[in-house]
Amino acid sequence: MLRGLDISDMLIIDRLELAFQPGLNVLTGETGAGKSILLDSLGFVLGWRGRADLVRQGAAQGEVTAWFDLTPDHPARAVLEEAGLPAGDELILRRINTSDGRKTAWVNDRRCSGEVLRALSETLIELHGQHDDRGLLDPKGHRAILDDFAQSSAMQAKVRDAWRALSVARKAAKVAAAERDAIKAEEEFLRHAVAELDKLNPEAGEEATLDVKRRMMQGAEKIRADVVNAYEMMGQNGAERQMGDALRWLDGAAARAEGALEAPMAALGRAMVELDDALSGIADAIDAMSFNPVELEETEERLFAIRAMARKHDVAPDELAGFADTLRAKLDALDAGEAAEAVLRAAVKAAEDGYDAAAQALRAARSKAASKLDKAVSAELAPLKMERAVFTTQITEEPAGPDGIDAVSFTVATNPGAPSGPLGKIASGGELSRFLLALKVCLTSGQSGLTLIFDEIDRGVGGATADAVGRRLSALSQGSQVLVVTHSPQVAALGAHHWRVEKAVHKGMTTSTVVPLAPKDRVDEVARMLAGDTITDAARAAAEALLAG
Numbered sequence: 001m002l003r004g005l006d007i008s009d010m011l012i013i014d015r016l017e018l019a020f021q022p023g024l025n026v027l028t029g030e031t032g033a034g035k036s037i038l039l040d041s042l043g044f045v046l047g048w049r050g051r052a053d054l055v056r057q058g059a060a061q062g063e064v065t066a067w068f069d070l071t072p073d074h075p076a077r078a079v080l081e082e083a084g085l086p087a088g089d090e091l092i093l094r095r096i097n098t099s100d101g102r103k104t105a106w107v108n109d110r111r112c113s114g115e116v117l118r119a120l121s122e123t124l125i126e127l128h129g130q131h132d133d134r135g136l137l138d139p140k141g142h143r144a145i146l147d148d149f150a151q152s153s154a155m156q157a158k159v160r161d162a163w164r165a166l167s168v169a170r171k172a173a174k175v176a177a178a179e180r181d182a183i184k185a186e187e188e189f190l191r192h193a194v195a196e197l198d199k200l201n202p203e204a205g206e207e208a209t210l211d212v213k214r215r216m217m218q219g220a221e222k223i224r225a226d227v228v229n230a231y232e233m234m235g236q237n238g239a240e241r242q243m244g245d246a247l248r249w250l251d252g253a254a255a256r257a258e259g260a261l262e263a264p265m266a267a268l269g270r271a272m273v274e275l276d277d278a279l280s281g282i283a284d285a286i287d288a289m290s291f292n293p294v295e296l297e298e299t300e301e302r303l304f305a306i307r308a309m310a311r312k313h314d315v316a317p318d319e320l321a322g323f324a325d326t327l328r329a330k331l332d333a334l335d336a337g338e339a340a341e342a343v344l345r346a347a348v349k350a351a352e353d354g355y356d357a358a359a360q361a362l363r364a365a366r367s368k369a370a371s372k373l374d375k376a377v378s379a380e381l382a383p384l385k386m387e388r389a390v391f392t393t394q395i396t397e398e399p400a401g402p403d404g405i406d407a408v409s410f411t412v413a414t415n416p417g418a419p420s421g422p423l424g425k426i427a428s429g430g431e432l433s434r435f436l437l438a439l440k441v442c443l444t445s446g447q448s449g450l451t452l453i454f455d456e457i458d459r460g461v462g463g464a465t466a467d468a469v470g471r472r473l474s475a476l477s478q479g480s481q482v483l484v485v486t487h488s489p490q491v492a493a494l495g496a497h498h499w500r501v502e503k504a505v506h507k508g509m510t511t512s513t514v515v516p517l518a519p520k521d522r523v524d525e526v527a528r529m530l531a532g533d534t535i536t537d538a539a540r541a542a543a544e545a546l547l548a549g
Contacts, residue, residue, distance in 0.1 A: 034512030047117025
């Protein structure tokens with residue numbers, strides 16, 4: 001509930017503080033006194049998009065503060081939690097507009113964006129009038145209004161879930177079909193490439209191994225003869241034989257050398273052991289260098305074939321085996337694609353059936369609620385002197401989507417046999433006001449804690465009809481808070497709380513203020529609304545009668 005509004009330096013308001021009450025609050029005053037400025041200021045602090053030139057002339061900035069009471073289950077708390085803002089039993093909104101157009105907002109003394117303000121406003125205030133473009137006159141919002149009336153949130157959730165499942169299934173089928181088409185387009189290449197790769201059968205690391213082997217065989221041709229010569233010079237016909245002969249000669253002389261040859265003989269023995277090791281290693285090298293020239297040719301052919309295949313497919317030689325697996329997997333997918341697509345098509349069909357069932361159930365609930373709403377509005381129109389008018393909630397089919405398959409539109413026919421049409425186009429100003437009021441009474445039935453603002457919704461009606469409008473507003477305010485800007489004395493007389501908006505000129509400066517009215521002052525204000533500038537005794541008597549009910 002809106003508890004108060006504090007306005008500073010906005011348009012022609014110097015400083016104004018209002019404390020609103022539950023029930024029916026009425027604001028009256030002469031045309032141009034500034035009633036619309038109150039709504040502009042309230043809309044500003046709620047983040048609504050409106051006029052830009054709000055700062056009072058000569059002021060550096062304008063400021064509006066509004067404070068609300070929140071029940072424990074108030075939907076504004078969810079908005080605050082999502083925005084990371086503190087929430088309590090009281091909600092304070094403050095917004096500043098500087099003379100150069102910059103705007104800054106706070107929620108419970110925390111900086112916030114205009115988007116957060118607007119999200120909060122959707123849970124705090126409903127504004128209705130002849131130019132109501134925030135809900136009742138906007139066909140785009142009629143489906144949501146009907147769904148709220150039908151209390152079909154669980155069905156709506158099922159439809160949204162079914163739509164998401166259907167979208168996922170369709171996307172999977174579309175992607176699979178596109179992939180299969182792409183593979184199909186290169187099938188000839190894939191089969192030829194896989195056949196070539198399978199025939200070559202390259203292995204990871206094989207190219208490096210073949211390269212080393214080729215270089216060794218090429219080098220072996222050049223050095224093998226030298227190595228063989230070295231082996232022969234060191235072998236039995238060379239150094240090995242000579243060292244053996246020398247060792248035998250020394251051994252024969254050792255007995256007469258008094259130990260002088262023992263160390264040289266030991267060294268020579270070690271040298272022969274090392275020589276034997278060297279000969280063994282050289283022999284192994286000679287064996288390794290022994291190859292069949294055909295083997296070199298075969299090695300080179302395979303090495304060049306692997307490198308050529310790698311260049312052809314623009315991959316590293318070591319990646320050829322994995323590349324072949326990738327191509328082979330594409331062919332496997334192509335070969336198995338028809339069966340896979342059949343599974344995906346079946347999944348799409350199942351998702352479509354699930355969505356259709358959920359959408360049809362929601363349509364049935366909407367149709368039932370539409371009939372109930374039409375009857376309820378018709379019952380409300382009779383007391384508003386529109387018993388011959390017909391209100392119809394039209395449900396037509398529209399392309400499937402997350403909200404179902406239904407388009408919803410509120411239509412009216414003001415007289416029997418007259419063509420029906422959109423609510424905002426068929427009804428005249430006074431008729432539209434009463435249609436909106438009747439509709440709102442039906443939509444808020446059973447709800448409490450609402451704050452509803454009606455801006456001159458009684459324009460164009462008078463007498464008994466205006467009295468009927470006032471009584472519906474009074475009934476609507478039971479358990480809620482209703483603020484009405486009105487020029488109708490019948491409506492003003494039914495208010496539980498009454499303020500008069502006044503305009504004055506002081507030292508060439510025009511300012512607007514709002515005055516709470518005591519019972520005697522209310523008599524004078526209602527009398528003014530009845531009689532004009534000159535208040536007669538008859539007007540006062542009529543005002544007293546209206547106020548007495």
